[in-house]
Amino acid sequence: MTKLTYPETRRTDQSDAHFGVTVVDPYRWLENDVREDEDVAAWVAAQNEATFGYLKALPGRAQIEKRLRTLWNYEKFTLPSQKGGRIFYGHNDGLQNQFVLYTQDDKELPRVLLDPNKWSEDGATALAAYYPSPDGSLVAYMVQDGGSDWNTIRTVDATTGAVLSDEIEWVKFSGVSWAKNGSGFYYSRYPEPEEGEAFQSLNLGQAVYFHKIGDAQAKDARVYARPEAPETGFSAEVSSDGASLIVTAWKGTDSRYEVVLIDLENPDADPVDLVTGFAHDYSYIATAEGRHFFFSDENAPKGKVVSTPAKPGAGAVQWMEVIPEADGVLSGVNIVGGRIFANYMEDVKSAVHLFALDGAPLGGVDLPGPGTAIGFGGEPDDAETFYSFESFNRPPTLYRYDIASGALSVFREPEAPFDPNDYEVAQVFYPSKDGTKIPMFIAHKKGLDLSDGAPTLLYGYGGFNVSLTPGFSVTRLQWMEMGGVYALANLRGGGEYGKAWHDAGRLENKQNVFDDFIAAGEYLIGEGIATKDKLAILGGSNGGLLVGAVINQRPDLFAAGLPAVGVMDMLRFNQFTAGRFWTDDYGDPSSEADFRNLYAYSPYHNIHNGEAYPAILVTTADTDDRVVPGHSFKYAAALQAAEIGDKPHLIRIETRAGHGAGKPTEKIIEEYADMWAFIAHETGLCVPAA
Template structure:
C-alpha cells in the first residue's frame, strides 16, 4: 500500500441551481508560486511518486532506448522569403530546435539557438516570421512553457538582436507590412501582480509595431472595448492591400471578419462577415480577389472569394471550390494555384485547382499518411510539404508548381526501419451504432492473437483531428512489443463540422462512448485484454481519460491523464478556460451545468469500486489548463476507496501545457510513464 501525502480538506461547498456541490480541495487551485501550502503539497506528491517510479525495473532500459531513438537529425518545414529559406533543425538530443537560414544554394547557417537561453532548456523559440524581403525576422520567446510570449526582432544579415521588445503577447501571430517597416500583432493588457498565470484573458487588441521604436509607442489598430471577451488574429493580405482581422470569442471555429484597406487614408474597418455563425478563414489573395475557407452550407468545407475592392459591409461572395467527399483541412494559394488538402477517412489527399476552381491534378503523395505544408506566396514557383505516418518520420519535399512534381529537400535518418512496423485502419461501432475509425500500429513481430499490452489514445474535442503522425515515444512503445491504437472519436474534426458537433456540448457523452467502444473492440478482437489495456490522453484528452475511467473502471489496467480539464464546473474561471464553453458549455447555464456535472472527472469518482492504476501528469507553470485541475483530481483519487492500485501524480517544474518542453524533460517524463505502464500491463521490454 502506498502512503499518500495528506491532502487537507476544507468545508467548502457551492450551491448551484439548488444543488450543493462539495469542493474540499479548492485551495489547490492557487498558484504554486504564491501559496506555500500548495508548493509543499506538490513537493510531497512528487516525492511519493518518485519513490514509486524510481525502482521500476524497466526504467533504465526504457530511458536508454528513448535517448537512442530520439538521437537523429530533424527538420521543420521551411519558409521562403526572397531567396532565403528559414527552417529549424535539431541534431538529435538538443532540448530546443535551432533556427537556420539558407541563402539560395549556400550552406545553412545558425540564426537563433534557443539552447543558449537557459541552463535547463525550458526557454523556447515559440514562433518566428521573416519580413517579406527576408532582411528581418520577428520571433517569440516562451519561458517555462507559459502561453505568455515576448516578441523580439533580429537582423538576419548581422545576427544582431534589435532593441524591439514586446511583452504580454498571447494567442497571437505576427504579420509584417509588405514594406517591412513593422508588423501587426495582438496583445493583452499587463496583468496585475500575482495574476499573470491565473486570471482570465480579456481585452485583447491589435497593434502595429514600427521597427526601431519602443513598444510603448505601438499604434492601436483595432479593439472592441465593449466586448472584452473578443480576440483577434491578423494577417496582411498577400497582395499587401489589406489587413484581414479575424475576430473570435472561443475555441469554436465561428468568426467575424473585418478588413482594413492599408492603401487608403480612411482606415475605417469594413465588415466582411458578421454574426459568429460560421468559419471564415483567410487563404490568400490573387487576381484582385481575397480567397477564404468557409463551412457555411458546407460542413466539410469549401472555398469562396470576395472582391479585393470593397466599398461596403457584408459584400457578395463567389463560389470557387465546392464541398467534396473529404474534409477540407488546409488550403493555400501558391504560384497561381490553389492547393486543397483533404482528409479522406483521416488520410491526406491533396488536390490542385486553378484560381477559377477547376481541378487540375492530385498531388502524388509518397504513401498513406499525413501531408502538411504547401504554404507560400501567390507568385512563388515552389512550395514545400512534409509527409509522415505512425511508422514514418516527417520528410520534407520541395514541390515545383509549374512542373507538378517534387523532390527531396530534407530527410531524417531515424535509427529504425519503417518496414518493421505495420499500420492499419479499422472501423468499429459505437454505443449508438455510429461507425468510428481507429488506427492500429505495431511491430511486425508483435503477436496480436494472444492479447498484447495495448495503449489506446484519444482526444475527441475542439474540431481537432488525430491524423497519422510520427512520435518517437510511440515508436518506443511499439518496439517494446506494445500495440498502439488511436481512436478518431466524435468531437474531433475527422469528418467535418457534423463530427465535431456530435461530440460537444450536450453531445459530449458520445466522445466517451466512442472511446469505451474502442476499448471493447480491441478486447473483443483479441488484440488485448482488460488487464493489458492502458489509455492515454492530454488536455481535453485528459478529461476524456478521467471521464471514462470513472464510467468504466473495470475496462482498463492503467490510465495516463495528462494536463487534463478535470473540474468541469470551474474550468471557465481561469486563464483561457472561458474560451472552452464553445465545446463544453457554460457552467452558469442550468442545462450545461447538469450535463457537465454528470461527467466531470473530479466530481464523479466512485468509492467502493476498484480503479485501474493511474499516473496523472501536469506542470506547475501550465497556464493553459491550470494545474489545479490535476491537483484536485489527484487528491480526490487518493482520498477515495477505489482499490489498492497506485493513483499518483507527476508534477513537472518549469513546464507548461506541452509546447516548448525541452527534449530532456520529455524523455524523462515518458520514461516514467512507459515504466508505469509496463508495470501494470505486463509489457516486458528487453533489457539492453
C-alpha cells in the first residue's frame, strides 16, 4: 500500500519536568479549543480533508452506508415512565435524528409532546432527559446542543404542549427532582464559566438550587453547597413521601458518597448527616413505611439494601439490613407497588428478584432468556411498572408489569428488518495473563465459516465500574451480517463482578485491563475464530485509552484499531472539564507513584518508533467537552510523525458532536460506515454488494 502523506503538524519545544523525568509535549498547542484557535481549526480542516478523502475511496464504503441506513430504519422506543396516570416515552420512526417524546393516558391516543428534530437544522440539538411532575401535568426537560455536557432546563405543559418561560442554564451532571406539590424542582448547576472557557475549564463549585415554576433563574434559591470544597458535586432527590430532600455529595467517578437529609417540612431544621466520610456507596432508592431505603456496598462489595427511619431521632443514624449481599452483583434496585425489584447481574446477565419491604423473598420476574433487563421504575404506591429487555440479537422490547397479579404484557415491540434467529451468541471464559478468568461474549451469523478465521471486531472498556451487558446495536448487527464476528470482553475495571472486579482494574492495577484485552485477542486467535491479520479492536472514551495502550504494547496482535474519543494523554487529563473526577480510576499525575504508573501506559507518550503498527482510525468531535478532543489531536499527530510502518494512521473529527450523547442518527450512520469500511479493508472482509 502506498504510504499516506499526512498534513504537516507543527512541533514545539514544549517539555515538562515530572519527578526528575523530562516529558516532551510537542503538540500541546493542539489542546486549544478549535472554536477559539485558528491554527487548531486549520489543522482540523486539513486532517479531515485527508481522512475523508481516504475513507470515501475505500471499497464497499457506499454499500455499507446504504445497508446500514436500511437496517436502522425501523421503529424504536425508549423505556416509559408514568406519573399521575400519564405515560411518557420516546419514539423514533426509523431514521429521525432524535427521538420524539410522546405522552398518553387511558383516555387518549399517544401524541407528540416534544420533537427535538425541529430544534435545529442539523439535528444536533437533543432532548437529553425529561422529568414529569408528580401529577404528570408538567415536564422539566434538558436540552443538549452539539453533544456538549452543558444542558439547559426548560418546562412544558403536558396537557397543552405549551413550553413555559422557565429557562435554566449552566447545568451539568445533574438530574431534576420535583417538589411533591409540583410547585417547582431541585437541580444542580455550576457557576457560569468565563468567556471562552465553557468547553475546557475545570468544573468546580456545583450547588443545589430550587426553581419555582414561573420565576426567572436569578430568583432560584441555593439550597445546599460547600463553597469550602469546590471540588464536591451534588445530586438532590425529593423523597417519595415529599417530606425530605436527599442530597448526595460526590467528588469523583468512584461510587463513594456522603448523604445529607434536609427536612422539607421544617425549613428551620438543620441538615442531618446520614452518611459521612466518602468511604462507601449509599444510593437512595425510595421511602416507604416510614423508612428511607438505600443501596449500599459497605461490607457488601456486590451490594445490599438497607434502610433507616425517615425521621431520624436523637443520636446516631440507625441502619437496618433489608436484603443482604448475594452471589450476583446488585446492579439496580427500585421500590414499586410495595415490592422491592432487585436487578442482579449473574455472570453478566440480568436476573430480577422480588422482595417484600422487610426483605422476604417473593419470587422473580421471568425474562425471555440471557440478556439485559432495565427499568422497573415508579413510586412505592404505583400499581404497575415498565421494563425493557434486549440482547445482542434482540432489539429492546418494552414490557408492562402488573405488580399485584404479576401479569406481563408487551407495551411496545419493534419490528426490525432482520431475523434475530439468524445469529448466535455464546459466552466463554478465557484466562488473562495472571490466570484470572475473564468473560467474553462472541456473536456471529449462524453457519459462519470459521475454518480460516473470520474478520473479527473485539470491543472493550474496562473502567469506572461500568458493566458491559448483552445489548442490541444496529451497527454490531451489520458487522455480523457482512460476515464478521463480534466479541465483547468483560475486562477488569468494570463492575461485572462487583467492587473487587473494579478495583482489580484501576489505579496501580490498570495494567490488568490491558492484559485482559490482549488475552482476549490471543484467545480469539488461538481458538481459530480470528487471525492476527483479521482482528480489529474498538473502544470509546476510557475504551479509547484501552485501544491506544494495547496497540502500543502489542502492535503485532491487531490488524486495525478504532480508538474513539479516547483519554490519550494520561499526564494532563485532569486539567480539563470533568477530567479531575477520573483520578479515582487513573490516579493523580501530581503524585509521583501515580505519575510513573500513568506515564508507563499513556498512549500519547508510548508510541514506539521502529515497530510496525496496525492501521488506526482515531475518532473524536470538535465539541466533546467530556474528553476534550486535544487528547485525540495530539495522539494522532504523534502517530503520523512516528516511524511505525505504512499502514494508515488517520483521525476523523466530527463537527457539532460531543462525547456521544445526543448525536444525530445521520452522523452516527456516516461515522460507522467510515469505521466499518476502514476495518473491513484492513481485515479482509469482503463487503457484500448492495
